[in-house]
Amino acid sequence: MDEDVLAAMKRWPDVPSVCGWLSLDPRGNWRLHPQGDAAAGGLGEPITNPRILDFFARNYAFEEDGRWYVQNGPQRVYVRIDVAPLVLRTGDDSITLFAHTGQPVGRVDSWWLDDTGRLLASTDLGPGVVIDRDLSKVLDGLQDEKGEAAARPLADGETPAQLKYEPLPQSLAPFHEVSSEELPARLGFVAVP
Known part of the structure; x- marks a missing residue:
């Protein structure tokens, strides 16, 4: 996090957090909900200012309970x-895999394919979805323990296939x-x- 954000948190430790103002869409775009109604599922307004986007990328974090937020000075804005x-x-x-925040992915602990065809990964940075435009490239890089192209994922109750994303220096992941x-x-x- 930015030094001035950390300083503001120390200076004003009891600023209440807010919900309903920010959302993150499936393509990694930040959206503002000026009425505070993000929980209602509306699209919101795109945030495109490069300085704001850079600030969000540097100050995006999560709590142990799984809530993600942008630390905006002393205030947490949940997403x-x-x-x-x-x-x-x-x-x-x-x-090479990067998060929308610009951070490189160093490790994948598990891969997930959802019922809509989206590929997700539990990474060292947190859970992420592979952006649709890069899906075929990432799928091409997935290999099984024999170095062959990825097999189908297995459902609950079956032993999951083990896959490696070739560019990452790591062991196999389910x-x-x-x-x-x-x-x-x-x-x-x-x-x-």
């Missing part, structure tokens, strides 16, 4: 999560199927704080 708290993209090399309604509980985040 409605439309799919996952992070949106994962490939870098200029078309294979590959699961999940319904989109179960995503928050299974990946450990609060969609609507």
Whole structure:
């Protein structure tokens, strides 16, 4: 977090948090809900100012209970999560994974395929959804323990397939199927704080 944000938190420790003003869409776009009605599911207004977007990226964090927020000075602004708290993209090399905040993914602990065809990952940064435009590139990089193309994910009750994303120097991670309604509980985040 920014030094001035940390200083403001120390200076004013009891500023109440707010909900309903921010959301994060499936493509990693921040949206403002000027009426404070993000929980109602509305689209909101796009936030496009580069300085604000950079500020959000540097000051986006989560609490242990799975609520994600932007620390805006001394105030926490909780975020409605439309799919996952992070949106994962490939870098200029078309294979390195980055969160929408610009942070590189260093590890994937599990892969998830939901019932709408979205690919998600539990990463060292938190849970993220692979942005639709990079989905085929990431799927092409998934390999099983023999180095072959990814197998289908297995449902609950079956032993999950183990996959590795070739660009990451890590061990294999389980590959699961999940319904989109179960995503928050299974990946450990609060969609609507």
